[in-house]
Amino acid sequence: MLTNRPTYQVSRRASYLERSVLRGLLKHAVDPSLISLAGGLPADEDLPTEQLNQCMNIVLKRDGAAALQYSPAYAALHEWIADYMLRRNIACSPENIFITNGNQQGLSILSRLFLDEGKTAVIEEAVFTGTQQGTKGVGANVVTIPTDLAHGADVHHLETVLEQHDVKLMALIPDFHNPLGVSMTENNRRRVAELAARYHVPVLEDDAYSQLRFTGRILPPIRAFDTSGYVFYLGSFSKMLAPGLRLGFMVIPESLQPKITVIRESIDLETSTLMQRTVAEFLHRGYLEPHIEKLRQSLKIRAEALMTALDKHLSDIATWTVPEGGLFTWCVLPENVDTWQLFDEALDAGVVYIPGGAFSVNGGHKNTMRLNFSRVAPETFDEGIKRLSAVIRKAL
Numbered sequence: 165m166l167t168n169r170p171t172y173q174v175s176r177r178a179s180y181l182e183r184s185v186l187r188g189l190l191k192h193a194v195d196p197s198l199i200s201l202a203g204g205l206p207a208d209e210d211l212p213t214e215q216l217n218q219c220m221n222i223v224l225k226r227d228g229a230a231a232l233q234y235s236p237a238y239a240a241l242h243e244w245i246a247d248y249m250l251r252r253n254i255a256c257s258p259e260n261i262f263i264t265n266g267n268q269q270g271l272s273i274l275s276r277l278f279l280d281e282g283k284t285a286v287i288e289e290a291v292f293t294g295t296q297q298g299t300k301g302v303g304a305n306v307v308t309i310p311t312d313l314a315h316g317a318d319v320h321h322l323e324t325v326l327e328q329h330d331v332k333l334m335a336l337i338p339d340f341h342n343p344l345g346v347s348m349t350e351n352n353r354r355r356v357a358e359l360a361a362r363y364h365v366p367v368l369e370d371d372a373y374s375q376l377r378f379t380g381r382i383l384p385p386i387r388a389f390d391t392s393g394y395v396f397y398l399g400s401f402s403k404m405l406a407p408g409l410r411l412g413f414m415v416i417p418e419s420l421q422p423k424i425t426v427i428r429e430s431i432d433l434e435t436s437t438l439m440q441r442t443v444a445e446f447l448h449r450g451y452l453e454p455h456i457e458k459l460r461q462s463l464k465i466r467a468e469a470l471m472t473a474l475d476k477h478l479s480d481i482a483t484w485t486v487p488e489g490g491l492f493t494w495c496v497l498p499e500n501v502d503t504w505q506l507f508d509e510a511l512d513a514g515v516v517y518i519p520g521g522a523f524s525v526n527g528g529h530k531n532t533m534r535l536n537f538s539r540v541a542p543e544t545f546d547e548g549i550k551r552l553s554a555v556i557r558k559a560l
C-alpha cells in the first residue's frame with residue numbers, strides 16, 4: 165500500500181493526447197442489451213472465425229516454432245499485398261510493403277517521421293479521433309479543412325491552406341470517411357496527388373474502408389495518381405477481415421524504409437508472426453474475396469434498413485449521408501439539438517450513437533451524430549431509430 169499519492173510529471177507529448185471518446189464508448193457499442201449504433205465494428209457473425217481457425221491451425225502445424233518466434237519479414241504476405249496493390253493501380257514491389265499493426269499505427273509512425281512539435285499538419289474538420297491523435301500526439305499544429313458531404317475533403321480549401329502555411333503533412337480518408345460516410349471523387353483524388361507533388365507535402369491516405377463498397381465501383385486510391393512519391397497509402401485488414409487481428413500495411417518508398425523501421429522498432433518490434441502467417445494463409449487460399457462479397461451484402465442490407473428507418477422516423481427534422489459502402493452515416497439534426505446532451509437519455513431509452521462533436525477538431529458539430537449500421541440486426545433499426553426520434557423530439 166502506498167502511503168503518499170505520487171505526483172507524476174508526465175511528458176509534454178503525453179499531455180497532447182486525449183482519450184478517444186470512441187474507445188470510451190466501446191463498452192456501450194458491444195452491450196447486447198442496447199441497440200447500438202455507436203460502434204465501428206463488424207457484426208460477430210460477419211467475422212470469418214472458422215476459416216481463421218483453420219488457417220491458424222495449418223500455420224502452427226506446418227511452421228511450428230517459426231510461427232511463434234520473432235521473425236524477419238514474412239515474404240508470402242508482402243508478395244500478396246504487393247499484388248493486391250497492383251490490382252488497385254498502385255505500382256509497387258514486395259519491398260515497398262511495410263507491415264503494421266493497423267492503420268492507427270501507420271498514422272502514428274508517419275506522423276513521427278514527418279512532424280515535429282509546432283509544425284503544421286492538415287486534417288479534416290470532423291475526423292476519426294485516431295487521425296487527431298496521430299498528428300496532435302506529436303505536438304503538431306493542426307489546420308483543418310472542411311469535408312463536403314457529397315464529394316469528400318474540400319480540395320479547393322486544401323490548396324489554399326497549402327499556399328498559406330508551411331504544411332509538413334496532410335492526412336485524408338478518401339473512402340467512406342469516418343465519421344461522415346462520404347468518399348472523395350476520382351477527380352479530387354487526382355488533384356490531391358497533384359497538390360502533394362506541387363507542394364512537396366506527404367499525404368497519408370488512410371484506407372480502412374474502400375473494399376466495403378456495396379454500391380457502385382471501387383474508386384482508385386489517391387496513390388494510384390501519384391507520380392511524385394509524396395502519397396503514402398495505408399491499408400488495413402481490420403475492416404475487411406477482422407479488427408482483432410491488428411494487421412495493416414503501408415506502401416512506402418524503399419529510401420524511407422530504414423527510418424520507418426527504426427521508428428516502428430521504437431514503438432514495438434514487429435507485428436505478430438502468428439497473425440501474419442495466419443492471414444497470409446487465408447489470403448493465399450483465396451478466402452478474402454468471397455468473405456468480402458458476403459460482408460458487402462450484409463452491410464448493404466443493414467444500411468438499407470437504417471435508411472428506411474431514418475426516412476420513416478426522422479425525415480421531417482434531419483438529413484443524413486446515404487452510404488455507398490463502409491460502416492457509417494452522418495446525421496444532421498436541427499441547430500438547437502445537442503447530441504451530447506441527449507446521450508444519457510438515449511442510453512436510458514436503450515439506444516446509443518456517437519455524438520458528432522466527438523469527432524470535431526475545433527469544437528462544434530453539436531447537432532450531429534454518427535450512426536453505425538454494421539452490427540445491428542436489420543430488423544432492429546426501425547425500433548432503434550424510433551426510440552432515437554422520440555428522444556430528439558423531446559429536445560426540439
Ligand SMILES: Cc1ncc(COP(=O)(O)O)c(C=O)c1O
Nearest residue numbers: 204266267268292342372400402
Ligand atoms: C479512418 C480510420 N482509420 C484508421 C482506423 C484504425 O484502423 P486499424 O484498426 O487498422 O488500426 C479506423 C478505425 O476505425 C478508421 O476509421
